[in-house]
Amino acid sequence: MSRRAITLRVNGEEVTALVEPRLNLADFLRQEAELTGTHVGCEHGVCGACTVKVDGRAVRGCLMLAVQCEGAEIETVEGLAASAQGSELCEAFVEQNALQCGFCTPGMLITAAELLDDNPAPTREEVRDHLSGNYCRCTGYQAIVDAVMDVAAKREMS
Amino acid sequence: MILAGGQSVIPALNMRLNEPAVLVDINKVPGLGVIEEKGGVLRIGALCRHEQVRKSVDVSAHAPLLTKALAHVAHPAIRNRGTFGGSLCNADAAAELPACVLALGATLNVESAEGSRAIAAEDFFFGFFETALEEGEVLASIDLPVLGATGRHFFDEAARRRGDYALAGLAAAARVEGGRMIAPRFAFISCGDRPLLAGALGELVATRYPDAPAEDEIAEALARDLEPPEDAVTSSAARMRIATVLAARAIREFQQNGGRA
Numbered sequence: 001m002s003r004r005a006i007t008l009r010v011n012g013e014e015v016t017a018l019v020e021p022r023l024n025l026a027d028f029l030r031q032e033a034e035l036t037g038t039h040v041g042c043e044h045g046v047c048g049a050c051t052v053k054v055d056g057r058a059v060r061g062c063l064m065l066a067v068q069c070e071g072a073e074i075e076t077v078e079g080l081a082a083s084a085q086g087s088e089l090c091e092a093f094v095e096q097n098a099l100q101c102g103f104c105t106p107g108m109l110i111t112a113a114e115l116l117d118d119n120p121a122p123t124r125e126e127v128r129d130h131l132s133g134n135y136c137r138c139t140g141y142q143a144i145v146d147a148v149m150d151v152a153a154k155r156e157m158s
Numbered sequence: 159m160i161l162a163g164g165q166s167v168i169p170a171l172n173m174r175l176n177e178p179a180v181l182v183d184i185n186k187v188p189g190l191g192v193i194e195e196k197g198g199v200l201r202i203g204a205l206c207r208h209e210q211v212r213k214s215v216d217v218s219a220h221a222p223l224l225t226k227a228l229a230h231v232a233h234p235a236i237r238n239r240g241t242f243g244g245s246l247c248n249a250d251a252a253a254e255l256p257a258c259v260l261a262l263g264a265t266l267n268v269e270s271a272e273g274s275r276a277i278a279a280e281d282f283f284f285g286f287f288e289t290a291l292e293e294g295e296v297l298a299s300i301d302l303p304v305l306g307a308t309g310r311h312f313f314d315e316a317a318r319r320r321g322d323y324a325l326a327g328l329a330a331a332a333r334v335e336g337g338r339m340i341a342p343r344f345a346f347i348s349c350g351d352r353p354l355l356a357g358a359l360g361e362l363v364a365t366r367y368p369d370a371p372a373e374d375e376i377a378e379a380l381a382r383d384l385e386p387p388e389d390a391v392t393s394s395a396a397r398m399r400i401a402t403v404l405a406a407r408a409i410r411e412f413q414q415n416g417g418r419a
Contacts, residue, residue, distance in 0.1 A: 021181075024168070044169035045236060057209075057238040063168045064239065065161075068183060111235060132320035133233025 008069045010035065011079030019066045026050040026061030028069075029076055037077040037106050041135070048134030051107035052076050058114040077106035080113055089113060089151055096147040100138035107134050112148045121152055160184055160296060162205060162244035165236050190243075190298060195220055200302045204243025209234065211242050220304040223262060223311040227254045227329060230313075233321045243297045246282070249289045249352065251387075252323040254315070256283055257353040260345035261311075261329040264302045270295040283352040308333045312408035315347060316400045324348050325392050326400035330408045332363075339367035344408065349384040349401055356383035356405075363409055370409050377402045 003018040010033050017032045029038045029052065041047035043062045050061035053075040080086035089109055092098070099105045108131065115122060115130040122130070127148045128141070136144065159178035161167055162185065170176040184190065190205035193214050200220040202211060211217050212228035231237055231245070231254050245255040246266065259266070259279040266277045271294060282290050291297065305311060315327025327347030333340040342363045344356040358379040362371050371379075377398070386397035 022171075024172070043172045045165060045232075048233070048235065051235050058235040059239045060165075060235055062172065063164055063236075065164075065168070065183075068164075068185060114234070129320060130234055133235055 004067050006067055006070045008072050008074060010074045011076060011082070017066075021065065021067050023066045024062050025052065025054075025064040025066050025069055025074070028066035029061060029074070032066075035076050035078050037081075039103055039106055041103065046133075046135070047104070048107040048111065049104055051110045051134065053080075053110060053114065058111050075110070077109055080109055085116075086113060088154070089116075089147070092147040092150045092154075093144070096143045096150065098140055098143040098147040100140055104134055104136045104138075108136070108144055112144075112151075115148070116152060116155070121156055122148075124149060160247075162247075163207065163240040164244075165232070165240035166244070166248045166250070184296070193217060195304060198304050200304050202242050202300045202302070204241065204246075204297045204299055206242045208232075208237035208240045208242065208245075212237065221262060221302050222305065223313055223329060223331060224255075224258055226311075226313040227258050230254050230315055230317070230321070230324070230327070236321075242300065246300070247289060247291060247297055249283050249287050250323075251286065251350060251352050252348045253353075254313075254324070254327065254329070254347060257327065257329040257345040257347045258313070259300060259302070260353050260355050261331045261343045262302050263331075263341075263343065264300050266297055267299045267301065268295045269298045274298070276301075280355060286351045288352075305331075306333070308335045310334060310412045312411055314404055314407065316404075326386065326397040326404065328401065328404040328408055330405075330412075332412060334367075334412070337368065339364050339412070342412070344405060346384055346401055349386045349397055351385075351387070354384055356380060358382040359405060363412075368413065370406075370413055373402060373406050376405050376409070380405065 005018055007016045026038050026040050029035045038061055039049040041049035045060045045063045051058050052061045054072050081090050111134050127145050159181055161181045161183045190203045192203045193216050194201050195216050208228055208231050218225040245253055264279045266282050268275050277290050310332045312330040315324035317324050324347045330344045332342035342360045344359050346354045362379045380401055386394045388394040
């Protein structure tokens with residue numbers, strides 16, 4: 001299959017590339033855009049490690065084709081971490097020991113950021129529900145939920 | 159092969175379970191992502207995302223069964239992308255939406271180069287991942303009768319993990335008018351090779367109203383209606399037991415508070 005030209009924005013920067021139609025967004029970000037913060041775990045949408053934002057909504061990077069992102073605005077963990085809101089989340093994850101190996105962390109951060117955008121004061125149960133599609137094999141859920149709750153509490157005070 | 163939300167098609171490609179020669183992406187086709195209520199009918203465009211449907215005020219007012227059921231569909235990041243029509247065309251017997259459209263007596267509007275046709279939900283699901291769609295046909299929209307003041311609905315399922323496929327689940331709808339229960343429809347998830355409408359149970363419940371059948375009578379009716387599959391971890395009997403408990407719960411809710419959320 002012949003390659004297609006696509007132009008999209010990744011973390012605010014315009015990217016143009018020639019890609020195979022079969023290339024998924026997560027592989028595109030890692031291999032073409034050289035942003036390896038997006039992790040590829042199960043490759044069928046179950047683990048959540050590849051979660052990125054497309055036009056403001058969290059989606060699975062492994063379940064979208066790069067060619068479908070023509071004209072889209074993508075935010076990866078690199079972009080999130082560079083923002084004020086994202087760095088607040090990153091700090092809370094470090095503070096609470098919410099990561100061990102770190103494989104799930106990019107997906108957790110993007111998913112948590114989306115939750116806090118929609119619902120700035122979630123209950124613990126709502127945080128667990130929103131993060132239920134992100135697997136952590138170091139079994140650190142307790143600390144991850146703590147970190148997200150901390151950020152919500154901190155934002156409520158400020 | 160058509161690519162809509164891709165939340166089932168792309169996993170199948172990634173796992174090399176499917177190798178379509180051509181994939182037609184319909185995501186940018188205009189007009190397929192609209193939800194509107196007109197003259198007692200709620201129309202949901204096939205390309206509406208699950209989260210869009212779950213958060214729609216029109217849907218929670220006119221088809222609250224869907225609002226309830228969609229909270230059980232996978233996870234937010236999947237729901238942001240997966241589509242209402244895609245879930246129906248995928249026709250997974252373990253999925254929530256096929257059972258919902260059966261319970262609600264929906265009509266599926268299908269288009270092709272030759273023209274359009276309407277298919278009743280009960281004629282749409284054929285078997286294991288199989289639907290009434292012919293080669294060249296595309297699902298365009300779904301029409302649902304709006305839930306009036308006399309309408310009742312119930313949704314619940316048992317799953318091992320949040321967002322996981324149901325071990326068994328139930329979508330039910332009915333109307334209570336003039337002291338009678340009219341057309342109760344109980345559609346079961348993961349209890350056959352497709353979503354199954356439990357006819358014997360529906361008849362039993364309608365005949366007994368305003369009384370409720372006993373649990374052993376419910377189980378007896380469901381033994382005629384359902385054929386729950388068996389796998390390495392869940393027996394057919396276990397699924398049947400969950401189905402019976404959910405049915406008893408739905409019937410109780412219909413009696414007590416009318417099943418209004």
